[in-house]
Amino acid sequence: MAAKVFGDLRNFNQERIVLVVTLLIFATSSIFLPGFVAADNLVAIVRSVSVLGILALGMSLVIIGRGIDLSMVAVMAMSVALYLQLLNGGQSEGIALALALGFVLAIGLLNGFLVAYADVPAIFVTLASGSFVFGYVRSQLIDTDAVTVPAGHWLLGLGGLRIAEVPIEVYIFAVLSVVVFLFLRFTKWGRYIFFAGDNPAAARNTGIPVRPMLVLRYVLSALTAFAAGLLTAASLQSINTRVVNSNLLYDIVLVAVIGGIGLSGGKGGVRNVLVGAALIGIMLNAMTILDIPLIYQNLIKSTILLFAIIVDGLINPRDEQTAQQGDI
Amino acid sequence: MSFRERLLAWRYNLVPDHAIGEILSKRWTDNAIPFLALVITVAGFGSAIPGFFKLYSLQESTRQLGELSLVVIGVTVVMLGGGIDLAVGSIFALSAFAAVSVFFIFELPTWLALAAALATGFLFGAINGYLIGFMRLRAFITTLVTLIIGRAGYDILVVNFGSRVQMSMASSDLWDFIGDGTLWGMSVPVLTALILAIVSHVALTRSRPGWHVQAVGGSRRSAHNAGIRVRQTVFLTYVFSGLCSGAAGFLFATRLSGAGPGTGHGLEILALTAAVVGGNSLGGGRGSVAKGLMGAVIVLVMTNGLIRLGYGTGTNQMVLGMLLAVAVTVDIRWLKNRHKVLNEVYVAPVYLKMGEPLSAVPGSGTPYELNNRLSVADHIGLGELEGPEDVILDRDDHLYCGTRHGEIVRFFAPDYTRSEVFAHVGGFPLGLAFDRDQNLISCVGAMGLYKITPEREVIRLSAETRRSLTSIQDDARLRDPNDLDIAPDGKIYFTDSTKRYDAHDWAVDSIENRGTGRLLVYDPADGSTRTLLDGYRYTNGVCMAHDNKSLFFAESWRCRIHRYWLEGPKAGTAECVIKDMPGYTDNINRASDGTYWMAWLGMRTPSFDLSLRHPAMRKRMTRRLPQDDWLFPNINTGGVVKFDENYNIIQTMGDLSGLSHPMVTSMREHKGHLFIGGILNNRIGRFRIEGANPAWDANDAYWGKRS
Structure with missing residues (x-):
């Protein structure tokens, strides 16, 4: 009997819990907060999490493969800053874009190489590369914290673009979600990511190219970060590199983990990202309407993240006998 | 014996080739690379920065070193036990704030400020330890989150109470002495760090709890199966780290007599880089307090040196990132290949010319003649x-x-x-x-x-x-x-x-x-x-x-x-x-x-x-x-x-x-x-x-x- 109850409890997984919580908060906010259910507010909610959601899509690819990419925010801000700096310095569009893309690819490849072939834990590789990317670009390549988009650039047009009153980044988020969903669900390499995340050694033994795929994931997450950075620059008309020191990185992890993508890899998908993004978006919006200061919002968000991790730990407990040595 | 053969005999019998393998199999050789890095860093920056080695300059710059060393010792112990502690940054800041508020806002004696700082460190360390040790959450992500929570809490406190600290008139000779004075030519933070380093080194290498920490870090499963209380041991490492950061926060508070918005920002990466650059292994089991201290000196001299040499914003992060990546990669590769290197060089043959024997071939007629x-x-x-x-x-x-x-x-x-x-x-x-x-x-x-x-x-x-006097092994x-x-x-x-x-x-x-x-x-x-x-x-x-x-x-x-x-x-x-x-x-x-x-x-x-x-x-x-x-x-x-x-x-x-x-x-x-x-x-x-x-x-x- 107990086993049955326990089984039911397990069935009631994190994603569903979060979904229910999200709906509850949504319902409560709709009733008690004035203007919450207005159409433009709902659009604002989705818009506010679009960039975060795109970053979380990239992050989830890495996490499902039992990794983590802590360099995403640095890559996002610094690659776009580099791109805009080159444009402001008079470089042509093509060369600037090629250089920025090359930079992003190089960082992704470096991350992937160190994780896959040098066997260095992903958290340290990406922590170090994030710090390096920020420091290098900030100290060597750009002069100020914020770099503006040059006048008349296509990014400005993109930022103002609306289709049926809905900003363009929402569509981009939607399209990217579908693409990642299709990739994970229907392509061979997409399925392989789950196998590699679930049991890397077994995946390797069955002949899956685990190491090249690891590199690919870090390249993909770096490219996603670049895309998110372009969108940020489009809507804000500049990129502020101080975002690297903000809590954005933790928000990305929060969206992924709270949606139910296990940090131990092998499980999760686009749906979890969407659920996580919805919860965060609604919560942030509600807190903003309630006029809670940013520093309190940070406290609340991080506390929620802690609970998400605790629940994750309870649902996917580590076994003393099978836990990997040095798996921190 | 031909001349060539005599040379061979001298070459292989007199040159102690075997010493290489024996030295490599000593654990202290792990310290060689960080020590070399330490010497190069100090020599390089020392010669580039005028007045680097002046006594006053050393005393002042070592205050910060003492604080960092305390934090690094804590992180080292956690890493030895197989974990990692990123929360030190916010524990440090919160402890500093606790000390400052007790002293300036409540105008209580200095020792109560110290107690408050240590209690803060203990509390946060215990929370981390409980989550990671007893609930077995992942150390990295958990301490990352407690770092953010602590940081958010600290920001709130500073915004609300920071001005009251600045307006306070409280003062005490003891407080000023800890922040400014020197004892036997050494500043208080350096003395504290030295004492703690010695105590924790002895505890790690010569006491049962220390051995338990090393055992858990070395092989958690074996330690568990051997009956060591793994969870409790892990818990204690985080408590220790929290206390270290608490003490460091207190020293920081006395040095600056205040706690601003940036306190302890990025300290976690600094401490982590120091611990790893010193040669402490990720995942535990291999490392020492001495390594942590070497890493602390390297990292601090490098980052402070760059600032004093006038390099701009971001240089620090660039250098830290590179140091961390290189150190971790070298550490992992060394750990993976060390036994291969050892196997390669360990066998060191010597020359011997055996005397001509009597034959043992059947039918040879000698006394050694073999039979069936x-x-x-x-x-x-x-x-x-x-x-x-x-x-x-x-x-x-x-x-x-x-x-x-x-x-x-x-x-x-x-x-x-x-x-x-x-x-x-x-x-x-x-x-x-x-x-x-x-x-x-x-x-x-x-x-x-x-x-x-x-x-x-x-x-x-x-x-x-x-043991014979000349033995290496x-x-x-x-x-x-x-x-x-x-x-x-x-x-x-x-x-x-x-x-x-x-x-x-x-x-x-x-x-x-x-x-x-x-x-x-x-x-x-x-x-x-x-x-x-x-x-x-x-x-x-x-x-x-x-x-x-x-x-x-x-x-x-x-x-x-x-x-x-x-x-x-x-x-x-x-x-x-x-x-x-x-x-x-x-x-x-x-x-x-x-x-x-x-x-x-x-x-x-x-x-x-x-x-x-x-x-x-x-x-x-x-x-x-x-x-x-x-x-x-x-x-x-x-x-x-x-x-x-x-x-x-x-x-x-x-x-x-x-x-x-x-x-x-x-x-x-x-x-x-x-x-x-x-x-x-x-x-x-x-x-x-x-x-x-x-x-x-x-x-x-x-x-x-x-x-």
């Missing part, structure tokens, strides 16, 4: 035994032998078809002897000298001797105790074949051929073990002469027998009495007619003899070829040799068929029969000796008739 007589031996325990290196019989004619599985097996007289495990010792029991009280004494390979009483109680007699430990014999006064004379290799690697020792074998004596009167002789090429069998005034021992890789004098004019010296045998000498035992039996574990071959004159070739062989393709001594043919007091060879017996006793490591005469053992054999042989005294029992010969 052992092939008719009866077999005992065929297929049940693995590796009876030595055999012995007791007064009731029962037969004992050791096995590869660490057991001593007893076969029952008279037909030796039934057997039992007499005792389980572990290791690989090799040489055997009975003492006056019918205790079975055994040299146990890889373990030491053991006594098994007739009641089957296993007692360790000795596992170490005095600890040679006090007995690595390969091989054979023994017992003098009438109860002293046990035994051999330890090699200091360089573990017992099961004896064949590799033959390729290296370095003389590291010892003859030792254990004195039961006071339980001491002394080294009598050292520097032989694989000391092996030991046998008391019939008059008990001297003993024989075998030197296997030189195919020699030596005599060591216990009494008389030559007491305490050894002389080589039989040299250049055609086979590798092994155990020696008494024969009933006043002579001695000796085993050949294998026969010399011209090819291996030649290879001994070419150490460079053997070195290349061990580095480039898989072990299966190495040239080893021939152990497919052995034999038994009988020699007398005047070292004349009386008789040689072998098994040319190679079926029953190809390799002989021991033989024991008992009541007209010879019992034959072989370390790679699957049986004991029983061979009827023509003309031998059918009543002779070695136990009587040693200890007199049974009373």
Whole structure:
């Protein structure tokens, strides 16, 4: 009997819990907060999490493969800053874009190489590369914290673009979600990511190219970060590199983990990202309407993240006998 | 000997190549790379920055170093236990704020401010420890989140109460002294860090909790299975780290008398980089406080130096990121490949020109001429035994032998078809002897000298001797105790074949051929073990002469027998009495007619003899070829040799068929029969000796008739 109850409890997984919580908060906010259910507010909610959601899509690819990419925010801000700096310095569009893309690819490849072939834990590789990317670009390549988009650039047009009153980044988020969903669900390499995340050694033994795929994931997450950075620059008309020191990185992890993508890899998908993004978006919006200061919002968000991790730990407990040595 | 060969001999016998491998196998070599980095960093920045080495400048810059060192010591201990602590940044900030608010807002004494800071550190450390230790959450992500929570809480506190701190008029001499003063030329943070470093080093290396931390970090599963309370140990490491950060926060508060919005920002990456750059392993088990301190100095000198040299925003992060990536990668690669490097360089062969032997070829007419007589031996325990290196019989004619599985097996007289495990010792029991009280004494390979009483109680007699002064590797430990014999006064004379290799690697020792074998004596009167002789090429069998005034021992890789004098004019010296045998000498035992039996574990071959004159070739062989393709001594043919007091060879017996006793490591005469053992054999042989005294029992010969 107990086993049955326990089984039911397990069935009631994190994603569903979060979904229910999200709906509850949504319902409560709709009733008690004035203007919450207005159409433009709902659009604002989705818009506010679009960039975060795109970053979380990239992050989830890495996490499902039992990794983590802590360099995403640095890559996002610094690659776009580099791109805009080159444009402001008079470089042509093509060369600037090629250089920025090359930079992003190089960082992704470096991350992937160190994780896959040098066997260095992903958290340290990406922590170090994030710090390096920020420091290098900030100290060597750009002069100020914020770099503006040059006048008349296509990014400005993109930022103002609306289709049926809905900003363009929402569509981009939607399209990217579908693409990642299709990739994970229907392509061979997409399925392989789950196998590699679930049991890397077994995946390797069955002949899956685990190491090249690891590199690919870090390249993909770096490219996603670049895309998110372009969108940020489009809507804000500049990129502020101080975002690297903000809590954005933790928000990305929060969206992924709270949606139910296990940090131990092998499980999760686009749906979890969407659920996580919805919860965060609604919560942030509600807190903003309630006029809670940013520093309190940070406290609340991080506390929620802690609970998400605790629940994750309870649902996917580590076994003393099978836990990997040095798996921190 | 040609000139070229003499040069070779000097090159390989006088240059201590083996020291490289031994040094590399020391754990302190891990410190070499960080130490080098430390020297280069300090020298580089010290010369680039004017006034870097001025006393005042050092005192001021070391204040910050003391604080960072405290944090790094905490992080090091957590990492040693297999975890990681990123929350130190916000614990540091919150503790600093706690101290500042107690002192300035509540205007309480300094020691209460310290208590508040430590309590804050303890509380946060305990939260981390509970989540990671007891709830077994992932250390990295959990401390990352508690870092953000702490940081958010700190930001709120500073916004709300920061101005009240600045307006306070509270002051105290003690507070100012901790923040500004020096004691014996050192600032308080440096002193604190030094004291804590020494205390935690001693605790980690010399106390039970410290060992538990290292055990958990080294192998969490094994520690758990060994009964160590893993969760509690992990919990305590985080509490310790929290307390360290708390203390550092307090020192910071006294130094700046305030706590601004940026306090402790990025400290976690600084501390983590320091710990890793110093050479502490991620995932635990390998590291030390000294490494952490070295890392702290490197990181701080580098980041502060860059600021003082005027490099702009972001340089710090760039350098830290690079340092962290390089250090982690080097650490991981070194850890992965260290044993490969060690394997590559460890074997360091020496030169030896063996003397020309008398032939043992059948039909050669020499006393060593091999024959086929052992092939008719009866077999005992065929297929049940693995590796009876030595055999012995007791007064009731029962037969004992050791096995590869660490057991001593007893076969029952008279037909030796039934057997039992007499005792389980572990290791690989090799040489055997009975003492006056019918205790079975055994040299146990890889373990030491053991006594098994007739009641089957296993007692360790000795596992170490005095360390020699010039040793790099600890040679006090007995690595390969091989054979023994017992003098009438109860002293046990035994051999330890090699200091360089573990017992099961004896064949590799033959390729290296370095003389590291010892003859030792254990004195039961006071339980001491002394080294009598050292520097032989694989000391092996030991046998008391019939008059008990001297003993024989075998030197296997030189195919020699030596005599060591216990009494008389030559007491305490050894002389080589039989040299250049055609086979590798092994155990020696008494024969009933006043002579001695000796085993050949294998026969010399011209090819291996030649290879001994070419150490460079053997070195290349061990580095480039898989072990299966190495040239080893021939152990497919052995034999038994009988020699007398005047070292004349009386008789040689072998098994040319190679079926029953190809390799002989021991033989024991008992009541007209010879019992034959072989370390790679699957049986004991029983061979009827023509003309031998059918009543002779070695136990009587040693200890007199049974009373």
